[in-house]
Amino acid sequence: MEMDEAKKDELLEKLEEFALKGVRGPLKVIPLWVEATVFGTFLKLVIDANPDLKERLPELDGRVMLFEATDLGKSFYLLIEGTGIRVRPHFPGTPDAVMRGPLKVLVRVMLGKEDPDTVFFSRELEINGDTAVALHFKNILSSI
Secondary structure, three states: OOOOHHHHHHHHHHHHHHHHHHHHHHHOOOOHHHHHHHHHHHHHHHHHHOHHHHHHHHHHOOOEEEEEEOOOOEEEEEEEEOOEEEEEOOOOOOOOEEEEEOHHHHHHHHOOOOOHHHHHHOOOOEEEEOHHHHHHHHHHHHOO
């Protein structure tokens, strides 16, 4: 018996909600450097699974993005280097752009499952800093 697309999407949405709820508690006690390492591994998997993303990242080489999960009070710096992204819990300089929003929104944007424009205009995602860099990053994410 095969599941139709609507039921599949609904099941994936429920699994996503369950997973996000499951990480909220541990994220309050896990050291930030461990979280950064795990998030960096997650991003590497996303990049490796999306050749178009990997191919376009060099367009932002040397740029630094700050992602802030407002519902958790956590933030990470994304240092774009060539075809990869390094995740750091701290950065000595000023990021080029800042994206703030709930963890779910940030994860869905990074996975290309949420349109950054939609969440920006619905005020679920806040973007500050160099808007040209943020928009370029958003466009790269939208292409995956």
